Amino acid sequence: MKDKLKEENLLEIPKEGSVVEGEIVGKGRAAAYVDLGIFGTGIIFGREFYQAKDELKDLENGEKVSVKVVDIDGEDGYVELSRHEARKDMAWGVLEEKKENSETIKVKIEGANKGGLLTKLFGISSFLPSSQLSSDNYPHVEGGDRDEILQELQKLVGEELEVRILDLSKEDEKIILSEKIREIEKKEKALEEYEEGDVVEGKVTGIVDFGAFIKFGEGIEGLIHISELDWSLVSDPSNILEEGEKIEAKIIKIADGKVFLSLKALKEDPWKTIKEKHSKGDVIEGKVTKFVSFGSFVELNSGIQGLCHISEFGTKERMEAALEVGETYDFEILSIDADDHRLSLRLKD
Numbered sequence: 264m265k266d267k268l269k270e271e272n273l274l275e276i277p278k279e280g281s282v283v284e285g286e287i288v289g290k291g292r293a294a295a296y297v298d299l300g301i302f303g304t305g306i307i308f309g310r311e312f313y314q315a316k317d318e319l320k321d322l323e324n325g326e327k328v329s330v331k332v333v334d335i336d337g338e339d340g341y342v343e344l345s346r347h348e349a350r351k352d353m354a355w356g357v358l359e360e361k362k363e364n365s366e367t368i369k370v371k372i373e374g375a376n377k378g379g380l381l382t383k384l385f386g387i388s389s390f391l392p393s394s395q396l397s398s399d400n401y402p403h404v405e406g407g408d409r410d411e412i413l414q415e416l417q418k419l420v421g422e423e424l425e426v427r428i429l430d431l432s433k434e435d436e437k438i439i440l441s442e443k444i445r446e447i448e449k450k451e452k453a454l455e456e457y458e459e460g461d462v463v464e465g466k467v468t469g470i471v472d473f474g475a476f477i478k479f480g481e482g483i484e485g486l487i488h489i490s491e492l493d494w495s496l497v498s499d500p501s502n503i504l505e506e507g508e509k510i511e512a513k514i515i516k517i518a519d520g521k522v523f524l525s526l527k528a529l530k531e532d533p534w535k536t537i538k539e540k541h542s543k544g545d546v547i548e549g550k551v552t553k554f555v556s557f558g559s560f561v562e563l564n565s566g567i568q569g570l571c572h573i574s575e576f577g578t579k580e581r582m583e584a585a586l587e588v589g590e591t592y593d594f595e596i597l598s599i600d601a602d603d604h605r606l607s608l609r610l611k612d
Contacts, residue, residue, distance in 0.1 A: 277332045282349050284329050287322050295319045305342040315346035354385035355433045362428035371423050375416040377409045389438035397446040451520050453481040459514050467508045475504050485522030494527050495566040533565045534601045546611050550591045569606035
């Protein structure tokens with residue numbers, strides 16, 4: 264009959280791997296039977312039964328159920344079925360839709376490893392890399408010690424997080440989640456209230472060797488680069504700011520969801536008046552702040568940094584013999600370029 268109907272294009276026989284719907288018509292201790300209409304009776308047994316037994320035991324005869332065809336010509340004429348695989352297939356369809364629509368999903372964290380957090384979506388194992396955690400949950404560990412990172416991540420086990428699907432592959436059974444995407448979009452929306460040139464009040468949330476992080480507004484975090492902390496040369500940001508300190512800063516750039524701030528933009532630019540105070544040939548006092556391969560940086564009382572080029576000494580050894588970092592000497596001004604913030608000096612004999 265099935266062959267006759269198929270020949271007449273009145274019926275398409277279910278293929279192995281396809282998901283079909285049927286009615287529960289009987290259950291045994293290790294099997295469940297599903298009426299597939301004119302296709303006959305299907306059976307869920309063995310491993311497939313035990314994977315879905317908790318759900319199957321609650322189903323009554325006559326209830327509809329979606330199942331996946333495992334073998335169209337099973338033993339004793341039954342079509343072998345899988346409820347577990349059908350649920351997985353349907354779950355992948357839902358997940359693909361949620362990814363496409365950028366939907367936010369709540370997940371409960373079930374475990375952690377050194378790379379991130381483990382959870383499940385519709386029963387499918389999913390991974391949330393630590394790099395995709397929000398700033399509040401990211402494991403800020405000095406030195407990046409992996410064991411300490413794991414300890415911090417384990418504190419999130421049992422917590423509920425709001426995430427979005429970053430990547431998924433049904434073939435590889437891989438789901439990668441991100442808590443960061445939602446935070447970035449929220450931040451971008453909050454940033455719409457600001458523009459370059461605005462002065463904001465915020466709190467120092469972190470100090471690193473290249474600058475300081477400032478949180479302001481509705482959870483927006485910006486960076487003050489070390490070069491924007493002061494007009495003078497700053498070697499250690501912690502000499503200028505303290506964590507937890509409240510400060511005002513100026514927004515100098517907003518790009519790709521990132522905010523760059525400046526402290527020195529709120530201070531008077533000493534280069535604007537340098538030519539009123541000094542000119543070529545003047546002898547001034549300056550403190551040596553740093554040695555570099557091409558010379559030594561010298562700070563004037565006004566906070567301006569000048570350079571005493573290594574050519575004035577001949578070699579690095581002679582420069583280091585003549586000068587000492589932290590000491591003050593008399594220098595002669597060789598040239599001033601206020602526009603490019605350049606001041607050339609020579610040690611006064």
